[in-house]
Amino acid sequence: MNNLSRRRILQLGAASGALLASRPELGRLAAAQATPAAGPPITIGLLAPVTGVFADFGDLMTKATNLAVEKVNAEGGILGRQLSVIAEDDQGDPAVATERARKLLVQDNVDILMGTVSSATTLAVLPLVNEAQKVFFYPLDGEDKTCLPDGSTNPLVFGLGDTPQQRLVSFVPTIVEQAGGDWYFIGNDYVFPRSVNAVAIDFLNEAGGTVVAEEYVPLGTSDYRPVIDKIANSGATVVFSTTVGTDGVAFTKQAREGGLFDRMTVTGVATFAPEVYSGLQGFAEGVLTADRYSDQIDNEVNAEFVAAFREAYDYQLPIGGTAAACYGAILLWREAATIAGSFDPEPFAKACEGLAMTLPQGDVEIDADNHLLTQHIYLLRIENDTYQIDEDFGEITHPGHEGCSVV
Template sequence: MMTSKKKLILSVNLFGIVIAGCSAIAAYEANDESGEEEKIPVGILHSLSGTMAMSETSVMDAELMAIEEINEAGGVLGKELVPIIEDGASQPSTFSERASKLLQQDGVDVIFGGWTSASRKAMLPVLEGNNGLLFYPIQYEGMEASPNIFYNGAAPNQQIVPAVDWLLENKGDEFFLLGSDYVFPRLANQIISAQLEENDATLVDEQYTPMGHTDYNTVISRIQESKPSVIFNTLNGDSNVAFFQQLADAGITPDDVTVLSASVAEEEITGIGADAIEGHYASWNYFQSTDTAENEAFAENYQEAYGSDRVTGDPIEAGYFMVHLWAKAVEEAGTTDVDEVRAAADGIQFDAPNGTVTIDGDTQHVHKTVRIGEVQEDGQFEEVWNSGKPVEPDPYLEEFDWASDITEP
């Protein structure tokens, strides 16, 4: 449990770190020279400003909470973890620069962070060039494997593919694809298009808007003209606020078309407003409403630390459990050395709020249960389907013949 002092220091709002007498970094740098060797620096790199701050700030909060839990339990290898926080500012180039600074100047072995695939791909050559580890918390488009990244969000077979199957069975077969214009939505929509073709379903339109885009009148006109049964939404950041509010303002309701989102969790619903998104769906591996004892404690501790009005969500939960997975791998390895931690990570498990997660050593992804939820009037999800057990990651979709021609754009 966090002390009241740490709760004050680590409190965060949607726009960045709240300075409570001192910065979050300074709060952890009670580094008198005599205790320096008893500390392990770790990097935290998220967008605390820009279009992605609404989503990423809360993931940072969960990572800090996990670090505090680990420290209160005795640390890692008997040493205190010291987070060094950097702002990626919603710019891939800034993520690259900040990752380089953390690895080269601050001497961290591991970075917890990122959200967009553009930010991850910008960090990748820096990580490989400096042999650092990134623990990445977000669902993504797959078709990637790096020895320097542990992927803790869903691979496409743990989110996108089962969501399309569910939609085809329950909501219709005429799809409108809408996404932000970068690698995740474009590759996700390649996957969806191939899956629709395999199932003799119809792709009625495919539209992309820049990150941070806020005028969806033209897109909504196309939706009204094409009359899809399903919109598969891969917008990111605060573009979701504009889209859903303008969709509701246009009088388009879930009775007219089902919207299923891949990047809208409870945090984003808070920004959108539940009245504008109620009745639509999302596919994740975790919801705040997920019924496990671990989740009850997690949600309670998160709200005690950051405020009773705060919500949890899939990326927040993944940010939390991935810190614990890394810590367990370090304990197994007996060192923070990247190569030895990588070798020790295979099969490491943690009883996460969503259920038990297990690192797959071959892919450096995790086994996760898939869930689909419907947004309720209180901004929470009611789970309408789940996979019944954790799904083995398949980032290259090797089990699906129809995916053989998918290539990164």
């Protein structure tokens, strides 16, 4: 993106952020009384699990998307067209996600689709996206899902979350150096934890570490005490958790109560996501994790986003990368549509390729070859109800379509 465009976004964002912070009702009024649209509304289909194990993620996705839509509408929309959102609850279930995605794509005929949390639900939706020939952005971290079965890039699919390769390449050797190389891996039994752990094990081996054990439990497990007893007696120096959502909260609480944190370093990804911090609060102090985002990031776009989010929703907990990605997606779409002069799928998707700009998480660029976001990865420490940045590992690009789960 050219510098003039970036300055324009920052200037617009700062002005609207100050206005909404002082008089939030004016933002809603401006959205309602915006300049007459240059065409019919652009309809966004949002698949967000607001019930089920991933409900915390879905709630934040919905809040951030609506906040960004209100902002962009107040500033004239996209190509003069206002935005509207049709949201569906996929419940974190692949069968439900398929049904709800079909409704959005066929019955509602949305212009663009965003959403899903788990890899299983994302993979379930992809065939419908290809059939409908609509652009799809998934905002969550996880393995690459932008490829086609032949290894080429799906022209309609973009991933805003970081991949395990991006998140772990610097994080794993950092933890080995700080806490030792004998690792116990525990995760839920589905695509995401297994793919993350496979990558982590590769990096662990490169760092000279050893896998003490690798164990998976069903999603929805509530009693982790038998597993925690095994970990405590395993001789491991590090436990790396990829238990997710409410499972991760249950694991963390029981590990803290069972004294596991006193015996070894407890770390991981997804388990300690800010999205579930309401459940982790008081149990995850001092944990080191890696992520693409912290609400402590110092840039103007993030300052506006954080202030507007807290004001709109009276939200005082840490804000996570899911919300930042959904908010940032709307800003990316506005810029790409401006470049393309169109929101039609083919020219719009082409304009997304190589697009670079500053979003809440920092400087990003959509890789033109694999449609994944090159972005910063941060070493974060949970401390005093915040995710403090211990280190910025820099902008990291995913290698090709390594580890793509589309078959």
